[in-house]
Amino acid sequence: MKIIFLLIAVLLVWWILKTLRGNRKADARPTVQNMRACEYCGLHVPEEEAIQNQGRFYCCKEHAQGKPD
Ligand SMILES: [Zn+2]
Structure with missing residues:
Protein backbone atom coordinates (compact mmCIF):
# COMPACT_ATOMS: atom_id res chain seq x y z
CA MET A 1 0.00 0.00 0.00
CA LYS A 2 2.95 2.33 0.69
CA ILE A 3 3.74 2.66 -3.03
CA ILE A 4 0.27 4.10 -3.72
CA PHE A 5 0.76 6.88 -1.14
CA LEU A 6 4.21 7.57 -2.60
CA LEU A 7 2.70 7.80 -6.09
CA ILE A 8 -0.01 10.18 -4.86
CA ALA A 9 2.63 12.31 -3.10
CA VAL A 10 4.76 12.49 -6.27
CA LEU A 11 1.72 13.39 -8.39
CA LEU A 12 0.70 16.05 -5.85
CA VAL A 13 4.19 17.64 -5.90
CA TRP A 14 4.20 17.51 -9.73
CA TRP A 15 0.74 19.12 -9.84
CA ILE A 16 1.76 21.88 -7.38
CA LEU A 17 4.91 22.66 -9.40
CA LYS A 18 2.87 22.72 -12.61
CA THR A 19 0.31 25.07 -11.05
CA LEU A 20 3.03 27.41 -9.71
CA ARG A 21 4.68 27.55 -13.13
CA GLY A 22 1.31 28.27 -14.75
CA ASN A 23 0.67 31.14 -12.31
CA ARG A 24 4.09 32.63 -13.03
CA LYS A 25 3.29 32.66 -16.76
CA ALA A 26 -0.04 34.39 -16.05
CA ASP A 27 1.75 37.02 -13.91
CA ALA A 28 4.26 37.70 -16.70
CA ARG A 29 1.54 38.41 -19.24
CA PRO A 30 0.61 41.98 -18.16
CA THR A 31 4.25 43.10 -18.54
CA VAL A 32 3.94 42.51 -22.29
CA GLN A 33 1.92 45.57 -23.22
ZN1 LIG B 1 2.72 63.17 -27.46
Whole structure:
Protein backbone atom coordinates (compact mmCIF):
# COMPACT_ATOMS: atom_id res chain seq x y z
CA MET A 1 0.00 0.00 0.00
CA LYS A 2 2.95 2.33 0.69
CA ILE A 3 3.74 2.66 -3.03
CA ILE A 4 0.27 4.10 -3.72
CA PHE A 5 0.76 6.88 -1.14
CA LEU A 6 4.21 7.57 -2.60
CA LEU A 7 2.70 7.80 -6.09
CA ILE A 8 -0.01 10.18 -4.86
CA ALA A 9 2.63 12.31 -3.10
CA VAL A 10 4.76 12.49 -6.27
CA LEU A 11 1.72 13.39 -8.39
CA LEU A 12 0.70 16.05 -5.85
CA VAL A 13 4.19 17.64 -5.90
CA TRP A 14 4.20 17.51 -9.73
CA TRP A 15 0.74 19.12 -9.84
CA ILE A 16 1.76 21.88 -7.38
CA LEU A 17 4.91 22.66 -9.40
CA LYS A 18 2.87 22.72 -12.61
CA THR A 19 0.31 25.07 -11.05
CA LEU A 20 3.03 27.41 -9.71
CA ARG A 21 4.68 27.55 -13.13
CA GLY A 22 1.31 28.27 -14.75
CA ASN A 23 0.67 31.14 -12.31
CA ARG A 24 4.09 32.63 -13.03
CA LYS A 25 3.29 32.66 -16.76
CA ALA A 26 -0.04 34.39 -16.05
CA ASP A 27 1.75 37.02 -13.91
CA ALA A 28 4.26 37.70 -16.70
CA ARG A 29 1.54 38.41 -19.24
CA PRO A 30 0.61 41.98 -18.16
CA THR A 31 4.25 43.10 -18.54
CA VAL A 32 3.94 42.51 -22.29
CA GLN A 33 1.92 45.57 -23.22
CA ASN A 34 0.82 46.94 -26.53
CA MET A 35 2.79 50.09 -27.25
CA ARG A 36 1.05 52.96 -29.00
CA ALA A 37 2.78 55.84 -30.74
CA CYS A 38 1.47 59.32 -29.90
CA GLU A 39 -0.15 60.85 -33.01
CA TYR A 40 1.26 64.24 -32.00
CA CYS A 41 4.90 63.64 -31.00
CA GLY A 42 5.44 59.96 -31.88
CA LEU A 43 6.34 58.96 -28.30
CA HIS A 44 5.60 55.31 -27.55
CA VAL A 45 3.40 54.74 -24.50
CA PRO A 46 1.72 51.57 -23.18
CA GLU A 47 -1.85 51.28 -24.49
CA GLU A 48 -3.17 51.35 -20.88
CA GLU A 49 -1.53 54.75 -20.24
CA ALA A 50 -2.24 56.24 -23.66
CA ILE A 51 -4.96 58.86 -24.04
CA GLN A 52 -7.45 57.76 -26.69
CA ASN A 53 -9.22 60.40 -28.76
CA GLN A 54 -11.33 59.61 -31.84
CA GLY A 55 -9.58 56.24 -32.31
CA ARG A 56 -6.11 57.80 -32.11
CA PHE A 57 -3.59 57.42 -29.30
CA TYR A 58 -1.71 60.21 -27.53
CA CYS A 59 0.90 60.32 -24.75
CA CYS A 60 -0.88 63.05 -22.75
CA LYS A 61 -4.10 65.09 -22.65
CA GLU A 62 -2.36 68.14 -24.18
CA HIS A 63 -1.34 66.17 -27.26
CA ALA A 64 -4.82 64.62 -27.53
CA GLN A 65 -6.13 68.18 -27.74
CA GLY A 66 -3.46 69.13 -30.28
CA LYS A 67 -1.66 71.54 -27.92
CA PRO A 68 2.11 71.59 -27.36
CA ASP A 69 3.51 70.73 -23.87
ZN1 LIG B 1 2.72 63.17 -27.46
